[in-house]
Amino acid sequence: MIGELIGATIFGLLLLGIHRKVIARIQGRPGPPIWQEILHTLKFSFKVSWVPRTASRVLFVGIVLVAIAIWVVAYLVVREGGSLLILFGIYMLHKIVEHGFGLSSGSPYGKFGGVRSVISAASEIPLFVSVAGIVLVTGSLLISDITAWQAVHGPLLLALPLAAFAMYLVLLSKMPWGPFSIVESKEIVSGYKTEHFGIWRAGLEVCNGLKTSVLLYSFIVVFLGPLPLLWVLALMLGIQVSLSFACALTPMLAPFDSVTVQSLVAGGLLLYFLALGVIL
Amino acid sequence: MEKTTALGIAVLCGAAMLLSAAGAAAGAVPPILAAAVLVLAFPAGTIALFVWWSAGEGEEDIPFLGY
Amino acid sequence: MWNAYSIGMAAVLATGVIAFAALALERDDLHRLLLIDLVEIPSLGIIALLGTDLAEALVLPGLVVGIAELLALSHIYLLKEGLRDRPEGYLHIEVVEIGHAPAIIASLLVVYGIILSGFTGGGIAGLGVVFFFMAKGHREDFALLEAAAGISWGIWVASFFVFMFLPEYWYLAVMGAAVGILLKVTAKMSLVGTMWGKPHE
Amino acid sequence: MNSIGGPPLFFLEFGDIMIYFSPYTVALFLLALVFTVLAIVSRPENQVEILFGTDAYYGKEIDVPEMRFRRFMSIACGLACMGAMVTGDLFDFTLFVSLVGICNVGIVAAVKTKHVQNAAFQYGIVALTATVPLFGGAAIAAATTGTLSMIALGSGLAGPAPFITRAALVLGVMGEGMAPFYAAKAEMFRAPGAPYVIMCSFSSLLIFLRVVEVVLTI
Numbered sequence: 001m002i003g004e005l006i007g008a009t010i011f012g013l014l015l016l017g018i019h020r021k022v023i024a025r026i027q028g029r030p031g032p033p034i035w036q037e038i039l040h041t042l043k044f045s046f047k048v049s050w051v052p053r054t055a056s057r058v059l060f061v062g063i064v065l066v067a068i069a070i071w072v073v074a075y076l077v078v079r080e081g082g083s084l085l086i087l088f089g090i091y092m093l094h095k096i097v098e099h100g101f102g103l104s105s106g107s108p109y110g111k112f113g114g115v116r117s118v119i120s121a122a123s124e125i126p127l128f129v130s131v132a133g134i135v136l137v138t139g140s141l142l143i144s145d146i147t148a149w150q151a152v153h154g155p156l157l158l159a160l161p162l163a164a165f166a167m168y169l170v171l172l173s174k175m176p177w178g179p180f181s182i183v184e185s186k187e188i189v190s191g192y193k194t195e196h197f198g199i200w201r202a203g204l205e206v207c208n209g210l211k212t213s214v215l216l217y218s219f220i221v222v223f224l225g226p227l228p229l230l231w232v233l234a235l236m237l238g239i240q241v242s243l244s245f246a247c248a249l250t251p252m253l254a255p256f257d258s259v260t261v262q263s264l265v266a267g268g269l270l271l272y273f274l275a276l277g278v279i280l
Numbered sequence: 281m282e283k284t285t286a287l288g289i290a291v292l293c294g295a296a297m298l299l300s301a302a303g304a305a306a307g308a309v310p311p312i313l314a315a316a317v318l319v320l321a322f323p324a325g326t327i328a329l330f331v332w333w334s335a336g337e338g339e340e341d342i343p344f345l346g347y
Numbered sequence: 348m349w350n351a352y353s354i355g356m357a358a359v360l361a362t363g364v365i366a367f368a369a370l371a372l373e374r375d376d377l378h379r380l381l382l383i384d385l386v387e388i389p390s391l392g393i394i395a396l397l398g399t400d401l402a403e404a405l406v407l408p409g410l411v412v413g414i415a416e417l418l419a420l421s422h423i424y425l426l427k428e429g430l431r432d433r434p435e436g437y438l439h440i441e442v443v444e445i446g447h448a449p450a451i452i453a454s455l456l457v458v459y460g461i462i463l464s465g466f467t468g469g470g471i472a473g474l475g476v477v478f479f480f481m482a483k484g485h486r487e488d489f490a491l492l493e494a495a496a497g498i499s500w501g502i503w504v505a506s507f508f509v510f511m512f513l514p515e516y517w518y519l520a521v522m523g524a525a526v527g528i529l530l531k532v533t534a535k536m537s538l539v540g541t542m543w544g545k546p547h548e
Numbered sequence: 549m550n551s552i553g554g555p556p557l558f559f560l561e562f563g564d565i566m567i568y569f570s571p572y573t574v575a576l577f578l579l580a581l582v583f584t585v586l587a588i589v590s591r592p593e594n595q596v597e598i599l600f601g602t603d604a605y606y607g608k609e610i611d612v613p614e615m616r617f618r619r620f621m622s623i624a625c626g627l628a629c630m631g632a633m634v635t636g637d638l639f640d641f642t643l644f645v646s647l648v649g650i651c652n653v654g655i656v657a658a659v660k661t662k663h664v665q666n667a668a669f670q671y672g673i674v675a676l677t678a679t680v681p682l683f684g685g686a687a688i689a690a691a692t693t694g695t696l697s698m699i700a701l702g703s704g705l706a707g708p709a710p711f712i713t714r715a716a717l718v719l720g721v722m723g724e725g726m727a728p729f730y731a732a733k734a735e736m737f738r739a740p741g742a743p744y745v746i747m748c749s750f751s752s753l754l755i756f757l758r759v760v761e762v763v764l765t766i
Contacts, residue, residue, distance in 0.1 A: 053594075086571060092757065099746055103745060104593055104743075106594050107596060108605075121753070
C-alpha cells in the first residue's frame with residue numbers, strides 16, 4: 001500500500017504538471033516541463049527550513065502532517081470501498097486545513113488566504129446535496145455498494161448526470177489556477193501557502209499530489225464504475241485535461257462572484273434533488 | 281531536531297508501514313490497524329525524511345534567521 | 348387527524364411564528380435579547396407536548412442550555428455596550444429593620460420547607476433564607492453557601508449511584524436524594540440576588 | 549443505516565444512552581480529537597498587520613487571560629464536538645450541537661473589541677434561535693415515532709422520522725454552526741489565536757458533516 005500511495009502522489013504531481021503545461025499551451029506560452037511539479041517538491045524538500053517567529057509553532061508544523069494524513073485516509077476509503085460521506089467530509093476538511101495553514105503563520109497574506117478558503121467552503125457545502133441524489137438512486141453510500149450497483153445498472157453518470165456535474169464543479173474548485181481558486185489568487189501573494197516554505201511546502205506539495213489523484217480517482221470510481229488500471233489512468237488524464245481547459249478558458253472570479261456562482265448551482269441542485277426525492 | 285533523530289523517525293515509520301502491510305497481507309494484523317498505522321506513519325515519515333535530507337551538517341554559514 | 352397533539356402543536360407553532368416575527372422586526376439589541384427568551388418558549392412547548400416522563404427529562408436540559416446561552420449573551424451585551432455591572436449610587440429606601448421579626452419569619456419558612464422536602468421544600472426554605480439575609484444586609488458567607496451546595500449535590504449524585512449499583516438500598520438512596528436536593532435548592536435559592544452588591548473579596 | 553456511514557464497529561451503552569462508532573463517526577471523532585489536542589498544545593501566533601496603503605506593519609500582542617479563556621472555550625468546543633460526533637441519541641445530538649454553538653460564540657466574544665463584541669452578539673442571537681428548530685425537531689421525532697435512538701429510527705423498527713424533523717435539524721445546525729456562513733466577516737479573524745479560530749470553523753464543519761449522516765439515517 002505504501003508503494004501505491006507514493007505512486008499516487010507522484011502521478012498526482014505529474015497531472016498537476018500536465019495541468020500547467022496545458023494551460024500554458026492554450027495561453028500561447030511554452031510552459032514548464034510536465035514533471036515540473038515533481039521537481040518542485042524535491043527542490044523544496046532540500047531547502048533549509050525553519051518556522052517563522054510569529055507563527056504558532058505546533059499548529060504550523062502539525063497542520064502539514066494533518067494535511068497529508070487526511071488524504072491518506074481518503075485514499076484508503078476509495079481503495080477499500082468505504083463510505084462516500086467520509087470522502088466528502090475530507091473534501092470539506094481540506095478547506096479547514098488550508099485555513100489552518102493560512103492562520104498559523106501570522107502573516108496577513110496567509111490570513112486572507114485562510115479566510116477565503118472558509119468562504120469557499122461555505123459555498124461548497126451545499127454541493128454535497130448530490131449525496132442525497134446518490135442515496136436516492138443506489139440506496140447506499142458505500143463506494144463498494146455503488147460500484148456493485150453500477151456493475152448491474154451501468155455507470156451512475158448516466159443515471160445522475162447532474163450529481164456528476166456537481167462533483168465536477170467540486171473538482172474544478174479544487175484545481176489550482178481555476179475560476180474558483182480564490183484561495184491562491186495573486187493579489188494575496190501565495191494565499192495560505194505564503195509562509196510555508198522549505199520542507200513544509202514540500203509536505204504541502206505531497207498532499208496536493210495525493211489530493212489530485214484521489215479526487216480524480218474517486219470521481220471515476222463513483223460515476224463510471226470499476227475499470228482496469230490503465231483505463232483509470234487514461235481517464236484521470238482525460239478529466240485532468242478537460243479541467244485544464246476549463247481553467248485556462250475562464251478568468252478567475254472575484255471572491256464574491258465565485259461564492260455566488262457556486263451557491264446558485266448548489267441551490268438549483270437542491271431543488272432538483274428535492275423534486276427527484278418526491279418523484280422516486 | 282538532530283539529523284540522526286529525523287533519520288530514525290523516518291526509518292521507524294517506514295518499517296512500521298512495511299511490517300503492518302505485510303502483517304495485514306498475511307492476516308496477522310487486522311486491516312483497520314494496518315490502515316491506522318499507514319495514516320499515522322506516512323505523513324510523519326515523509327516529513328522526517330525531508331527533515332533528514334535538508335538538515336544541515338553543522339558546517340554551513342548561519343542562514344538568514346528571519347524577521 | 349386533529350387530536351390533542353396536533354392542536355397543541357398548532358398553538359405552539361403559532362406562538363413560534365409570533366415570537367420569530369417579533370424578533371425579525373425588532374432592531375434594538377436589548378429588546379432582541381428579551382425577545383429571545385420568548386423564542387425559547389415554543390421549543391420547550393414542543394418538547395412538553397410529548398406529554399410523557401421523557402418530556403420532563405428533556406425540558407430540563409433544554410431549559411439549562413437556553414438559560415446558559417441567555418446569560419452568555421447578556422454578558423456580551425453588557426461588555427459591548429460598556430455597561431457597568433452595578434449602580435454607582437444607592438437610594439436608601441430599605442424598610443426592613445434589623446430585628447427579631449425577620450429571623451422568626453425566616454425560621455418558620457425554613458421549617459415549613461423541611462416538612463415539605465424535595466424541590467418545592469427547597470424553594471420555600473430558600474425563600475426563608477433569602478428573606479433572612481435581605482433583612483440582615485449583605486453579610487452572607489458565600490464560601491459557606493457554596494460548600495453546602497456542593498456537598499449536597501455530592502449527596503444527590505451519590506444517591507443515584509446507589510440506585511444504579513446497589514438497588515436493594517433504595518430507601519436510603521431516596522432519603523439521600525431528597526435531603527440533597529433540599530439543601531442544594533435551599534443554598535442556591537439563597538444566593539439569588541446576592542451577586543448584586545459590593546464585589547466579594 | 550448500515551449503508552450510510554459504513555457498518556457500525558461497536559456500540560457503547562450508557563444506560564439508555566447509546567453511543568455508536570461507525571467508520572464515519574470514528575473518523576470524525578478522531579479528527580475532533582486531533583484538532584482539540586492541537587488547540588491545547590499550540591500557542592497563538594503573533595499576527596502581523598499591514599497598515600493599509602503603506603509599507604508599515606505592526607505585530608499584535610496577545611493578552612494572556614484572553615488567550616486562556618479562548619483556549620478553554622476551544623477545548624469545551626472540541627469536547628462538545630466529539631460528543632456530537634458519536635452520540636446515537638437524537639436529543640443528545642441537539643444538546644451537543646447547541647453547546648458547540650455557545651462555545652463558538654464564546655471563542656469569538658472573548659476578544660474585547662467593539663466590532664468583535666457586536667458580531668458575537670449577533671452570532672449569539674442566531675445560535676439561540678437555532679435551538680428552537682433543533683430541540684423541536686428532536687421532540688417531534690420522539691412524539692411521532694416514540695424513540696430518540698438513531699439506531700432504532702434507522703433500522704426501520706420505529707419507522708422513519710417525519711420529513712419536518714430532518715428539515716428542522718438541518719436548519720438548527722445551520723444556525724449553530726455559524727462559522728462558514730459568517731466567515732466573510734472580518735471580525736472573526738481580527739483577533740490573533742489561530743488554533744481557536746480554527747476550532748470555531750472546524751466544529752461548525754463537523755456538525756454539518758454529522759447532520760448529513762443523521763438526516764440520511766433517521
